Structures are given as structure tokens and as C-alpha cells.
Amino acid sequence: MKVFANQQTGATWVFVSRNHKYMIKNSLNDSNPDSRGDDFSYPWTFIPFTKLGFTIDNILECLKDENVIGKGCSGVVYKAEMPNGEIIAVKKLWKTKKDEEPAIDSFAAEIQILGHIRHRNIVKLLGYCSNRSVKLLLYNHIANGNLQQLLQTNRNLDWETRYKIAVGSAQGLAYLHHDCVPAILHRDVKCNNILLDCKYEAYLADFGLAKLMSSTNYQHAMSRIAGSYGYIAPGKYLFSSLDLAFRS
Known part of the structure; x- marks a missing residue:
């Protein structure tokens, strides 16, 4: 330690x-x-x-x-x-x-x-x-770039691969939200921040806006809008408040 x-x-x-x-x-x-x-x-x-x-x-x-x-x-x-x-x-x-x-x-x-x-x-x-x-x-180093680059260069990407990427990304988020104590909010999940290896395994990256959601800093962490336009959770943008169950 x-x-x-x-x-x-x-x-x-x-x-x-x-x-x-x-x-x-x-x-x-x-x-x-x-x-x-x-x-x-x-x-x-x-x-x-x-x-x-x-x-x-x-x-x-x-x-x-x-x-x-x-x-x-x-x-x-x-x-x-x-x-x-x-x-x-x-x-x-x-x-x-x-x-x-x-x-x-x-x-x-x-x-x-x-x-x-x-x-x-x-x-x-x-x-x-x-x-x-x-x-x-x-x-x-994750060798295959990010999801945004993949979608722009390969518009015929098969649905099996798309599903694999979606599941991998969701598993990473689920770990942050439910298995970490305190829970962790990424706050900027977007295609650019999902990296891919040569087998299209997804990796969450860029944690610069992340917050540890302890009971003492919950309200402070949620008091201002953070993230990239177009990817901010609607509930956070509209109400400046959001339950963890609805965050992505």
C-alpha cells in the first residue's frame, strides 16, 4: 500500500x-x-x-x-x-x-x-x-482507436460487433455505478471516450470529469452541469438533479 x-x-x-x-x-x-x-x-x-x-x-x-x-x-x-x-x-x-x-x-x-x-x-x-x-x-495502449472513429470509417459494422461494444461499455459503467464504494460517475460517456482493442473489446477512458459519489459530496458533485453537449443526461440538464439509477 x-x-x-x-x-x-x-x-x-x-x-x-x-x-x-x-x-x-x-x-x-x-x-x-x-x-x-x-x-x-x-x-x-x-x-x-x-x-x-x-x-x-x-x-x-x-x-x-x-x-x-x-x-x-x-x-x-x-x-x-x-x-x-x-x-x-x-x-x-x-x-x-x-x-x-x-x-x-x-x-x-x-x-x-x-x-x-x-x-x-x-x-x-x-x-x-x-x-x-x-x-x-x-x-x-488500446490499439484500435475509439468508437467514434470506427463508426465514421466503417458504416457497415455488423450488429454482433455493435452489440459486443455496447455490452462491454455497459459492464464498465455498471462496475463504476454499483461495484465501487463509493459509486463513481464518469459524467462524460461518449463515443470518443470508448476505446476499442483489436477484438472490439470496449474500454471506458477519459475520467477527467468523474466524481466519487460519497454521501458527503453528492449534492456538491451534482450542483453543476458537466460533460459534452449532446451526451449530458437529460434529467441532469433539465432539473440539475438525477438519481443514480437514471445516469449513464
């Missing part, structure tokens, strides 16, 4: 790993200058949730425009091939326009949620990296 306190958010996170010895904090020091600008300056903090065969430098070398594979409400995603041949997905969180600070709330939400849940239909968080201005989330 690893306990990590974030001084910026005041939150304390507890993570459990199958291999506890790999749950370590690697703070790189200022003796390693970086020529790529202030965004990539040292020191970096690198915290893996499993054994990883690469370094923060290997990750930073892959953050190039030609490696971008997607953009979401909370960040841009890069495909990163490590020297050992492993391919991962790296999400760099957007900075806010107001003060150019990284999206701390979105970063904290994904870490708090994905750091301790494991389900076959939810993307696996491998670890995260941060410095003074950048937050990076490391995921296993």
Missing part, C-alpha cells in the same frame, strides 16, 4: 498494488537540464503503479505532434513506443486559460479513481508523472 499526499489539492490518495515494492516515488533532481523548454524542465516526479521498463526521459521523447492519437476534454493523448518495445498511451493534461496552471482537478480525479480500480472494460492506469507545469497520465 502506498499513501501519497498532494500538497496542491490537499488530497491524500491510497493505492494498492499487486507488487508493493514497485510503488515508489522517483523525484528527478535539478541536475538533469532539459532543452525542450519550461514545460519539460526538471525536477520530475514519476510514480508507477506497476513494474515499468522505461524512464521519464523515454516518455518525454515521445511527446511530439506526429505521435498525437487523440484529444479529449481534459488533455491530448500521445502514442509512445518505449525502447523495450512496449507501447503506451500518454495523456498530457490541458492548461487552463486563466492562469496557465495544469488542470489540477482533472488530474486529481483520474488519479484518485483509476489508481485503485481494475476492470476489463476500463483503461488501466500504469502511472503518472508531473513537474511544476505539466501533468502526465500513463495508460496501457
Whole structure:
């Protein structure tokens, strides 16, 4: 078990790993200058949730425009091939326009949620990296893009495959709503946030707007509208209140 306190958010996170010895904090020091600008300056903090065969430098070398594979409400995603041949997905969180600070709330939400849940239909968080201005989330790479891309390029997709994707997505949501304590609301489920592997197994991604639905923060979490237009639950949009049974 690893306990990590974030001084910026005041939150304390507890993570459990199958291999506890790999749950370590690697703070790189200022003796390693970086020529790529202030965004990539040292020191970096690198915290893996499993054994990883690469370094923060290997990750930073892959953050190039030609490696971008997607953009979401909370960040841009890069495909990163490590020297050992492993391919991962790296999400760099957007900075806010107001003060150019990284999206701390979105970063904290994904870490708090994905750091301790494991389900076959939810993307696996491998670890995260941060410095003074950048937050990076490391995921296993899902090779077949997202559902939105599939529907746009393959309009003749057979109904058996469509059904499989729908069921997988529903199973991931059911786990978040009914098997997690407290329950977790994704709040931005849409085709872009459903990733697919080569066998069309569905994976829920992009938890930047997610909320842990404990009894103490229920009303606060539901007090404002969040999500993408066209995908917000109608009851939430119309009444600013919604029972968990009706959420998607």
C-alpha cells in the first residue's frame, strides 16, 4: 500500500498494488537540464503503479505532434513506443486559460479513481508523472482507436460487433455505478471516450470529469452541469438533479 499526499489539492490518495515494492516515488533532481523548454524542465516526479521498463526521459521523447492519437476534454493523448518495445498511451493534461496552471482537478480525479480500480472494460492506469507545469497520465495502449472513429470509417459494422461494444461499455459503467464504494460517475460517456482493442473489446477512458459519489459530496458533485453537449443526461440538464439509477 502506498499513501501519497498532494500538497496542491490537499488530497491524500491510497493505492494498492499487486507488487508493493514497485510503488515508489522517483523525484528527478535539478541536475538533469532539459532543452525542450519550461514545460519539460526538471525536477520530475514519476510514480508507477506497476513494474515499468522505461524512464521519464523515454516518455518525454515521445511527446511530439506526429505521435498525437487523440484529444479529449481534459488533455491530448500521445502514442509512445518505449525502447523495450512496449507501447503506451500518454495523456498530457490541458492548461487552463486563466492562469496557465495544469488542470489540477482533472488530474486529481483520474488519479484518485483509476489508481485503485481494475476492470476489463476500463483503461488501466500504469502511472503518472508531473513537474511544476505539466501533468502526465500513463495508460496501457488500446490499439484500435475509439468508437467514434470506427463508426465514421466503417458504416457497415455488423450488429454482433455493435452489440459486443455496447455490452462491454455497459459492464464498465455498471462496475463504476454499483461495484465501487463509493459509486463513481464518469459524467462524460461518449463515443470518443470508448476505446476499442483489436477484438472490439470496449474500454471506458477519459475520467477527467468523474466524481466519487460519497454521501458527503453528492449534492456538491451534482450542483453543476458537466460533460459534452449532446451526451449530458437529460434529467441532469433539465432539473440539475438525477438519481443514480437514471445516469449513464
